Amino acid sequence: MAYPTSLDSFTTVVDNVTNVMATHVNEKNTPISTLQAKVGIDNSGVTTSIDYFLKNAGGTFKTHIHNGTDAAKVALANLSDTNVSSISDQQILRYDLATGKWKNYTLTLTFSNLSDVTISNPALREGIYYDTGDSKWKNGYANAVYAA
Secondary structure (H helix, E strand, O other): OOOOOOOOOOOOOOOOOOOOOHHHHHHHHHHHHHHHHHHOOOOOOOOOOHHHHHHHOOOOOOOOOOOOOOHHHHOHHHOOOEEOOOOOOOEEEEEEOOOOEEEEEEOOOOHHHOOOEEOOOOOOOOEEEEEOOOOEEEEEOHHHHHHO
8 A cells, every 4th residue: 555645635525415425435444544554553563654663763764863872972062063171060051152152161150240239348247239329239237228
């Protein structure tokens, strides 16, 4: 049974109008049977069926299976748009527009690295508050904040 190369068209049957004839039912048998043969039954042994292909992905259908045993092929360093070197804990990937590559980067976050934070003479038990006057986060004691 050959798989069709074009879509079939079927006769539309209308209840209480069309006399249903065997041909109406039979014209659907061939495409349905062909489709079932192509898809295959569960755990199909037919190497050309889609079921067999999805479960085996080998044999007639040569393809690649990501089964986790070939880690070297999927390693980050093997991707063409990365430049990873001297890796260490707690690094992130950061895109470098100049090179068009993702690079490993050690991100250091401190208040001094932020453009909207001004910390002056930090002291024990001070908090951080937002000063709408100059649009900056600042340090200070709670009572000093509310008094401002």
